[in-house]
Amino acid sequence: MLTHFLTFWQQWLGKPSKKNNVLIDTPTEKDLKRWAYSEWVEYQAWLFHYGFLTLQDWQQLRHDAQSWLNRPFLSVITPVFNMHPTYLRECIYSVQTQAYPHWEMCLVDDGSDNPETLACLQQLGVTDPRLRILRLPHNQGICHATNQAIAMAQGDYVVFLDHDDRLAPEAxxxxxxTIVDLPQTDIIYSDRDTLSPNGYRFLHLFKPDWSPETLLSGNYLFHLMVYRRTLLKQLGGVRIGLEGSQDYDLILRAAELQPQVQHLRKVLYHWRQHGQSIALAQNAKEYIYDAGIQALQEALERRSLPAQVSENKALWRGHYRVQLRPPPLKNYRTLRLTTEPNYAQQVNQALALDNQFDFLVVFGPTLEAQDEALPELVSWLQIPEVGMVTGKVLDEQGNLLHAGLVQRPNGxxxxxxxxxPEHTPGYMAVTAIVRNLSTPHPACVAIKRSLWQDLGGLDTRYESPYALLDFALRTLHSGKRIVYTPxxxxxxxxxxxxxxxxxxDQQRFLNQWATWLQQGDPYYSPYLTLELADMGLNLDWSRSE
Incomplete structure (x- = not known):
């Protein structure tokens, strides 16, 4: 497999030669090997199974694309400022070596004064007409340069690529x-990993599907990001003054337009760590986090959601906590479950007997709320699209019992x-951030009355907590979302x-939702284990595709 991968790069990049009148320099064999390897043993195994294209694979993708009747034209936009030629060339090569050939690359140099950067751009611009290069007379910041690149773009969709990162050859x-199959798509994002300073791949991010409330905890999308060009025009591009978090602000504003968003469950973007990158030195660009707080605060104000926004100090930088102003106490009631096996009946009766409240909080028989747990739960139900909210449950020793449930094919x-331990943040900080999920815990859940009415209540054919699991999947099917708050x-x-x-009840649930369950939980990657609780890599190759 590795030999085929190296052969692909060597044949495509070639010796210094022209292919389609494009001059492409030859990377060293050392570079090729470095691109093919991970520093993590398990991820290396995953890469060998999923992460490489043979030359035959690459040619098949190109042949397939050429057979499409309507081939979207893509504009890759890349602001450039004083980037080292090694990284810049590799970034551009990653576009030139794409299996899909219908693209342009709009590079805007933001007043670089590094002669090596300028010489690199000049050389590549002369030899490849698909590289459209604009040089600004002086540095005006990444937001201005990005907007200049967007203005240059002629494609149907715009692909964002940083000047030191790489696209996968099939990206x-x-x-x-996706655009051909789902032409109503407005935004596309993919999974990604990270390139270490030595050029090795690690830190894979297998993301959940579109999760608007997770987005309020930080920009979980990162890269790859692709927007319909007309949507970018409607949004006015990125906002000057939010440098460092302009991408976060952009997706927050886009989310308010109810876009059609598609998640590609493939590692199509490689984010580079080096001395000057935010990927490596989180404190190198302090203004980024101030801009993130501003973007989030303004997004909540536009949505008429009174809230306080702060950094989530328990986590690494770039994570935020939104504290929504809770509704009045009169707006919700509580239900303490009994041990009788009639879960659906208990919840239905509580919601049917009293119609003078908007939200019902359901507790297990031995659950004790800590501090402001109840106002925190119901505060998230004020978002119109959110139908249920669940919280974090600990045992008496302070260990996690519940930080969100993931649906499995076995029901x-x-x-x-x-x-x-409670303070284990987990993969992508899942235990420690507000996020979307498919299933709340039946013994710790707040339910919106209007949702209960719309769905006709809980199904009383279930006597056990499976009644709420069924209700949760009906909630998702109705277009409403479910939130976990730690x-x-x-x-x-x-x-x-x-x-x-x-x-x-498990068998009833399994029979009723078999197709959905087999497709996989949309908020959990098929590349992560369903056997253990630690969200490690799934190395059972039969399940992941």
Whole structure:
């Protein structure tokens, strides 16, 4: 497999020669090997299984693209400022070597004074007409340069690429195929990994599908990001004055227009770490985080959601906490569940007997709310598209019992990080941020009355907590979302694990939702394990595709 991968790069990049009148320099064999390897053993195994294209694969993708009747034209936009030629050339090569050929690359030099950067751009611009280069007379910042690149773009869609990063060779193919298959798409994003200072791949990010509330905790999307060009024009490009978090502000503003968003579950972008990059030195650009807070605060104000925004100090930089102003106490009631196996009946009765409140908070028999857990839970139900909210549950020793459930094909949900210490942030900080998920815990959930009415209540054919799992999937099917907040903390003195819930109800649930369950939880990557709670890589190759 590695030999085929190297052969692909050597044949495509070639010796210093012209291919389609484009001069492409030859990378060294050392570079090629470095691009092909990971510093993490498990990720290396994953890469060998999923991450390489043979030359035959690459040619097949190109042949497939050429057969399409409508081939979208893509504009890759890249602001440049004093970037080292080695990284800049590699960035541009990654576009020139795309399997999908219908693209242009708009490079805007933002007043670089590094002669090596300028010479690199000049040389490549002369030898490849697909590289459209604009040089600004003096440095005006990344937002201005990005908007200049957007203005240059002639494509149907705009692909954002930083000047020191790389695209996977098949990245534009999958973007274009998504557009061909789903022409109403407005925004596309993909999974990504990181290039270490030595050029090795690691820090994979296998992202959830479109998650608007997760976005309020930070920009989980990162790269690859692709926008319909007309949408960018409608948004007015990126906002000057929010340098460093302009991408975050852009997606927050775009989200308010209810766009059609598609997630490509493929690692199509490689984010580089080096001495001057935010990927390596989080404190190198302090203004980024101030701009992030501003972007988020203004987004909430536009949505008429009174809130305080701050950095989430328990996590690494770039994570935020939104504290929404809770509704009045009269707007919600609580239900303490009994141990009787009639979950649906208990919840339905509580919501049917009293119509003078908007939200119902359901507790397990031994659950104790900590601090401001109840106001925190119900505050997120003020977002119109959110139908249910769940919180964090700990045992008496301070270990996690619940930080969100993941649906599995067997119908028994997985409690991620169950048994881990509370302050374990987890993969992509899932235990420590407000985020979207598919399933709240039945013993810790706030339910919006209007949702309950719209869906006709919980299905009383289920006697066990599976009634809420069924209700959750009906919630998602209705277009509403579900939220987990770690800032609603509870202590449980006794706890029934999902594996102990009713076996007949499990079978009913499995029969009813088999197709959905087999497709996989949209908020959990198929490349992550469903056997363990630690969200490690899934190395069971039969499940991931």
């Amino acid at each position: 534009l193919y999958w973007v274009a195929k 028994i949900p997985l409690a991620i990080y169950a048994g881990f 800032f609603a903390r509870f202590i449980a003195h006794d706890w029934l694990l999902p594996e102990t819930w009713s076996a007949p």
